Amino acid sequence: MNKSEFLSELSARLQKMPQADARATLSYYGEMLDDRIEEGLTEEAAVQSVGTPSEIAAALLKEMPLAKIIGEAIKPKRRLSVLEIILLVLGSPIWISLIAAAFAVLLSLYVSAWSVVISLWACVASFAACAAVGVLFLPYYTVLGNLGGGLFLCGAGVALAGLAVFFTALCKMLTVLMARFTRRIPYYIKRCFVGKEALQ
Amino acid sequence: MDVQLKRGLLDACVLAAIKTEDSYGYRIIKDIGAFVEISESTLYPILRRLEEADLLSVYTAEHNGRLRKYYHITEKGIARIEAFKADWQEILSIYRFVTRGEDSNEQK
Numbered sequence: 458m459n460k461s462e463f464l465s466e467l468s469a470r471l472q473k474m475p476q477a478d479a480r481a482t483l484s485y486y487g488e489m490l491d492d493r494i495e496e497g498l499t500e501e502a503a504v505q506s507v508g509t510p511s512e513i514a515a516a517l518l519k520e521m522p523l524a525k526i527i528g529e530a531i532k533p534k535r536r537l538s539v540l541e542i543i544l545l546v547l548g549s550p551i552w553i554s555l556i557a558a559a560f561a562v563l564l565s566l567y568v569s570a571w572s573v574v575i576s577l578w579a580c581v582a583s584f585a586a587c588a589a590v591g592v593l594f595l596p597y598y599t600v601l602g603n604l605g606g607g608l609f610l611c612g613a614g615v616a617l618a619g620l621a622v623f624f625t626a627l628c629k630m631l632t633v634l635m636a637r638f639t640r641r642i643p644y645y646i647k648r649c650f651v652g653k654e655a656l657q
Numbered sequence: 658m659d660v661q662l663k664r665g666l667l668d669a670c671v672l673a674a675i676k677t678e679d680s681y682g683y684r685i686i687k688d689i690g691a692f693v694e695i696s697e698s699t700l701y702p703i704l705r706r707l708e709e710a711d712l713l714s715v716y717t718a719e720h721n722g723r724l725r726k727y728y729h730i731t732e733k734g735i736a737r738i739e740a741f742k743a744d745w746q747e748i749l750s751i752y753r754f755v756t757r758g759e760d761s762n763e764q765k
Binding site: 481482484485486488489491492493495507508512513516517520 | 681682683684696697698701702705721723724725726
């Protein structure tokens with residue numbers, strides 16, 4: 458790949474970035490290539506030493522704050538005609554509420570997922586509590602002469618203790634998964650705007 | 658090396674590279690490259706960050722018929738280098754303390 462091919466491919470991959478950032482990046486890498494060529498490298502060798510456009514673009518997009526990418530994505534790429542502006546304004550009750558509704562749906566899905574995890578933790582807590590009660594009340598029932606009832610409750614308590622242990626492991630796993638997912642949310646949003654290949 | 662540690666070190670390296678005289682991208686890479694691995698893609702976000710934090714300033718000058726960006730350290734940048742040196746004095750004395758016991762044990 459020669460210098461102009463490299464720069465045009467890099468430019469294409471930086472489309473989703475604000476123009477000013479893309480231009481600064483292109484001039485930086487153009488300068489790097491020029492310096493290496495001046496040192497004696499051929500264009501091909503200089504391009505090789507600097508990295509591939511896809512790697513460079515991916516690294517920059519990953520680092521870029523989400524707000525910048527969204528801002529660039531929703532900016533109109535050409536001047537809007539008067540008619541388009543009027544339609545946007547008149548239709549704003551519709552598209553604003555649609556966006557708000559979509560956001561609300563996603564948020565409630567996320568909260569529901571967390572409530573499932575929290576309910577499971579509550580189950581663990583109640584199993585453990587019942588287990589404690591069942592075991593501790595055995596002597597009480599024995600003293601009252603109801604050994605059979607006491608043993609039954611104690612056995613049930615032990616069984617619930619086992620369930621609590623199992624559920625604890627399950628809840629821990631689910632909590633870790635949810636935490637990991639939450640941390641990756643900005644990345645997923647970026648991917649929606651920028652495309653999966655752009656971030657590889 | 659630990660990634661986060663390297664980031665802080667590279668900031669100081671880049672500032673040191675332009676401390677005595679203004680420099681440009683490719684030369685900074687060559688100067689630092691002798692001591693620590695750095696590539697264009699690593700350097701670029703560092704330069705941007707340092708400029709935004711006002712630790713260096715950028716100007717364009719002509720060189721061999723083309724335009725080249727030069728980087729100049731600011732007062733804040735010099736202060737950052739001094740802070741870096743102070744931090745490392747502390748780290749060094751802790752290191753000496755940690756390894757002091759080992760040396761005397763080996764001598765026994």
